[in-house]
Amino acid sequence: MSTTPARDCGDYNDWINLAVARDAAVLTDRTISLSPADAERFHRSFFYDLRLKRVPHADATRSWLIPVVAEALPKVHRSARGAVCSVLIDLVFSDPANWRRMDGQPGLRPEVASNIRRWAEDDILDRGNHPSNLLPLAYLAHLERDFEHCGRMIRFALEASADTGEKLRHHELGALSYIAPTRENLLSALGHEASGEVRFKRLVTSRDFPVIVFCADPSYFLKHAKTMLDSIDRYPDVVVHFHIINPTEETDSALRFLERGSIRHGYSMEIRKSATRVYFASSRMLHAAVFLEAIGADIVIHDADIWFSQNPHELYRPFAASDLAMMRRPAALGYMPWRAVSAEALYLRNTPVGRSAAADLSSIMAYHLSRITSEHSNWWWIDQNALHFAWEYYRSQAIQFGEISYCMIRAINHTFEARSTTRRSEIKTEKNYLYPRGVIDHASGERDFN
Structure with a gap:
């Protein structure tokens, strides 16, 4: 030596x-x-x-x-x-x-x-089993496809976190809802059916470009839809579809208000008892197959609180030939499974293979949601755990699988991350609401969910 x-x-x-x-x-x-x-x-x-x-x-x-x-x-x-x-x-x-x-x-x-x-x-x-040390070890097991060992390391980290307060706040909920994508779990997941009835009130399709789909609860829809719509108003070929969970009179009026504008849009609704923000974040994957079939065109599912700084169709062009495309996060932004695949963008092509992939994704999301109980209703990251699970599954399938560049984020901005202090202030006040608040349009009579 x-x-x-x-x-x-x-x-x-x-x-x-x-x-x-x-x-x-x-x-x-x-x-x-x-x-x-x-x-x-x-x-x-x-x-x-x-x-x-x-x-x-x-x-x-x-x-x-x-x-x-x-x-x-x-x-x-x-x-x-x-x-x-x-x-x-x-x-x-x-x-x-x-x-x-x-x-x-x-x-x-x-x-x-x-x-x-x-x-x-x-x-x-x-x-000593300090959580900050054990989670990287779980990641190494994940890289080697040793998912059982990855799960063991995550459980050790959770056990070790009993006296560490908030040190695991970014990982604990993800670890709780994590399901290793083993063959046994895949077989169980693909047998699940999505629950909840989606009722389409207005359907608009597109022949040449994907339809952009957003899912939200009433509050999120009213607060963020205007920002997104303002950002695409100058692109006449863009078609959007809104899915509202537990709609209200205000959302009904807002959607009728939208019909007076120039943006082509459709919308659907569902009634969900005891819906939480975890469900609001997961519903887009849960109903992906239903959206793809009903709209009858390629779709791109996005977060609801975004705005576009350039034409969306230019962003989608690189993966337009894929049956399915997902967004992988750079390792530096989060290396655990629940941070590996971003829910910010998901592309599904209206082909037989694309529709089959969408059905599998809906089953996988339903499988993850089925594990939530009243005590675990705050399992944040469950949607991205399901996407990671699906990522591992799709990579082994004979499909045209695309990867959405994370650079796309530069052109898709979250409204609460707007650089302008004035813009952030508007977003948090009624100035940004989709239509004048407090003005409920009763012209069409009673609300109809049939």
């Missing part, structure tokens, strides 16, 4: 120069020589800057560095090995392609990847 002084091993500039120069021999020697204290410095300084791309050619350097350090791990002193494993795991989160891939593409050798995972687990479990 090298006798390089420990103080050199932690030297910041030296590590950068070795990595950028691709000096594998010396870098390996320095890694083997790490003491526990130097390993922590190694983590905090050089790798922190590399992850944040403060190093020249950071992406290429990171991809080169990970296997070099990983191959040296068996010779690293056991007291320092856990810290080095944590470094590698941290960098894998920046780009999961650096981990072992299941399809034979470049990445770590399988035995090296397994060693990193095993040593990291041993080190973390020795130091």
Whole structure:
């Protein structure tokens, strides 16, 4: 083993120069020589800057560095090995392609990847089951398609969170509603039927472009629809469909008010007892197959609280030939299953394969919702857990599967994230409501849900 002084091993500039120069021999020697204290410095300084791309050619350097350090791990002193494993795991989160891939593409050798995972687990479990450590281990199991082990790590994290207050606030509800996409669970999910009756009050279709679908409760619809409609008013070919859960007299009047405008739109309704915000977020996937069949055109399902900064049809063009397209989040924005696939955009093509995929998605969402009880009515992230479950299923199917670029988010903005302080103020007041509030249009008589 090298006798390089420990103080050199932690030297910041030296590590950068070795990595950028691709000096594998010396870098390996320095890694083997790490003491526990130097390993922590190694983590905090050089790798922190590399992850944040403060190093020249950071992406290429990171991809080169990970296997070099990983191959040296068996010779690293056991007291320092856990810290080095944590470094590698941290960098894998920046780009999961650096981990072992299941399809034979470049990445770590399988035995090296397994060693990193095993040593990291041993080190973390020795130091205590802190949730912030256990969740990354669950992610590694997820990357290797070891979903049962992923579920075990999540359960360990939940058990460990009993005395940590709000430290798991971003993951706890997702972990509770997470279902591993194993073969057994897939077979159970695909047997579920969506509950609830969708009643179409006005149907408008489109021959050449997808119909944009929004689902919302009355409050969300009245508060956010105007912003979205204002953003597409200059695009005459855009067709939208609104689905309202538990409509009110105000939503009825607002929809009749819309009919006086130029935007082509349809709408449907459903009555749902004891509906919560979890259901409001999930209903679009639950009824995806019904929307696709009734509208009779390709559809794109979006969050209800968005506005477009460019023509939606230009955004949809890259995946127009897909039977189904979903939006994968960059790893840096959230690496757990419930953060992996975004619910902000979902494309379904009106083809036999697309309709079958929509039916499967509706079944998968119904399967997830079936696990909610009165005690677990706040299971947020259940919609994105279902989307991740569906993602894993679709990738194994013979369909034209597309991936919606996350860059699309730059053109689809959430109304509460508007940069203008004045605009945010309007959104939170009656200035932004779809039509003048308090003016209920009774001209058409009693409300009709038949």
